[in-house]
Amino acid sequence: MTAPLVVAEAVEMSFAPRGILAGGRPVRAVAGVDATVAKGEALGVVGESGSGKSTLGRLLLGLLAATGGSVRFDGEPLPKPGSAAWRKLRARMGIVFQDPFGSLDARRSIGAQVMDGLTIHTTLNAAEREERTAALFRRVGLDPQRMGAYPHEFSGGQRQRLGIARALATSPDFLVADEPVSALDVSIQAQVVKLLAELRGDLGLAMLFISHDLPVVRHLCDRVIVMYLGRVMEEGPVAQVFARPLHPYTVALLSATPMLDPAKRAQRVILPGEPPSPSNPPSGCVFRTRCLHARPACAEAVPPLRSLDQSGHRVACIRAEEIG
């Protein structure tokens, strides 16, 4: 494996309840996660909504200041959000959002928005910026002639291409893509996933790819982490995690994914109940209130992520050997 680019150790994010009257407990959106993204690697993050995927992405980018643990980028701890060093670092990281409509400013031309990174971080003159932006447009499959147009003239897929171009303007090393294709039709999804895969290859980008669509992650990523209620349940190379899931939650997630040939997927496991509130998680294994294999011992201690073999496939379940 190549050198790690982003390393998070026991990173934590608690959101304090807002206002004096709100009372209640803080929401632990991310509760002690270790994650590493190597240079040029694509790490997938899967899990249900509310499991802390987006929060983890923003922690790794340093857009949120962690309330616990640490994140290092290229060997250095992330600077404080808003500081000069932090702002300079923005040029080396990019983010692509889920909502193709909300993530572009409806009132500015798309060219100006894609160019923002260059305007902020480079000393290029207007003509040079223009030229670089045109090249970016071509790179993501859009017509540079349309740089003066406004976002509403574009379809969802084209807007996602614009979002990608904007994130790539400063040639970053690390890209967080937060559900970039979830809002698109499957025909368009495949186009955008293909573009991301190509860019990753051409530019040697390291990528954190957040998705709740497991098959997309399997095609695009090298490794995947499975999150539930702010914690990592399972982690490993995509081929192994998807072919031989070890954690009961991953099993349920995979079995719930609709397949073109339902005979090919495992017997469907329907999870009982709903995810508990992240402000009041169950003791011990956080998944135990919905786990079909739960035992009294599962409530005692938080199961550590552990390897069952040498492949880097790790699971946080005390019964993984018995049920796997």
Added chain:
Amino acid sequence: MRRLYLPGLAVLFICLVAAAAPLLPMPDPIRQDVANRLAAWLPGSPLGRDEFGRDVLSRLIWGARSSLMVAFIASAIAAVVGTALGLLGGWFRGVAEFLAIRGADVVLCFPPVLLALLVVTLLGPGTATLILVLSVLYLPGFIRVSFAEVLSARNQDYVEAVRALGAPTMRILLRTVLPNIAGPVLVQFSLAVAAAVVLESGLSFLGLGVVPPTPSWGLMIRGARSTMEQAPMLLVWPCVALTFTILAMNILCDAVRDIADKRGGGGAKRLRLVDRLLPGLFPPPASPAPLLDVQGLTVEIAVPGGVIKPVEDVSFSLSAGRTLAIVGESGSGKSMAATAIMGLLPPAARAADGVARFEGEDLLRMPEAQRRRLRGGAMAMVFQDPMSSLNPVHRIGDQVAEAIRAHRDVTAEAARREAVDLLKRVGIADPERRARAYPHELSGGMRQRVMIAMAIANKPRLLIADEPTTALDVTVQAAILELLAVLRREEGMGVVLITHSLGVVAEVAEDVVVMYAAQVVERGPVAEVFARPLHPYTRALLAAVPDGDAEPEGIPGVVPRPDQWPPGCRFAPRCAHATEACNAAPPALEGQGDRAVRCIRWREIAP
């Protein structure tokens, strides 16, 4: 844009006249001429003279000048300072928020006249004092509006995006946030100007504003009051001027806001279906016909450039106890077809052609009253976004009970009990307690279950579900699809499932209709269609699914818009098999056993 012209011209006229006052050939507004006191008309004084013999028209125009100047300057100061405070308070929160918002609250506590009295006593009356008072009075409005707008804007992805690019805070505030809150601030500005004109007149009237002899509308009204009986018109003119100015300004504000707020009109808006499931009971006629038989359904919408057909010649049929899926990309007409069948088309659209027989009776030609009895009773619909179909201010238990009582004669108590049973039936844990919850207190999956509970409340024989699980997690989706399957098995309900997920189709449907650009391009049993797709579009869709080991392949381009359909085969611009002949004429839907396909080359290219 046309809405701007009239009020815009009126305001422009007023401002120009006021600005040009010194240049107009008019008598001096403060020159007294006691001999002509209260004259109704004099040469050069079309509106007569006031109690000191000063020219009324001239005073009106000079009065407009001082009123508008005070109002504009005061509002501008309040707008700049207030917006800046609101921006900083909303962006930095903490101390800045406290100072801005509490400061605004303090100002709001003072009755305006009291504040004016206080300041006038301290500084003496006059135009400058008036501007100061008015700008302080309108400050809180701007602080609050911009604060609230910044709070909502700062959570938007496009703001997060520029932050993630490392833009300096000032740049974010000025280049990204400010333009996006400009609409509401502009509206607030126009409201403030209009209100300031009124208040200026009021304060001047009370002797707290503009000092005589400077002309001002408030002072004119004040002066005219004492001579009201001899010269009532003296009171009328400034009042007319005031009313006209304020009306023109308010209408202009409205128009400006609407235009300022037009954030991109291109995206297709989801239909807002006010007409909710209105339940009714209908005795099931024992008919051998299919449950739902749709033939040649065509929907037309009149648009400025002509008539578009978002649904064209769509046919399919569904038997009781079966599930038929309609698939296709967004914009292919799936939802429009379903709403046409349910009689829930938006006002601009109409079912122009075809029949949709439900148990033998044509839904399209049926009187609305009869269709309403069916809707929510014998046939029901579930939408993608449950939040837009649930009433946010009513408890969900009451909403389900209402669905029951709307057409069945049961007591409120019985309906409530039945509602709890239904909630339990759709898999809501602790239904007694949940029945008392409001929609926003539930998760997306729970709300979708509530929608289904309402839809099945009167045991429908046909359920149309439009993307019921698209917004949900796969785990929740699996549970909802399972629920629909159980209901279908146990109640013998026929289900039309609209989705763009082919995986979902494979999991739950027996038959599938593939739609592209308003037309059915392929139709048949799911197992056969997926195993041996005949139409290039179906094949392309299947190839785009990231399933199995093959690399998913996207389909180049997008669905064309209804006013830009290609002349021949509508899929031709994106089709890998297109030839000259494909563009020549629209292909017909060819039947082939229980399958059908709309492609002239399907025989050559079929695998």
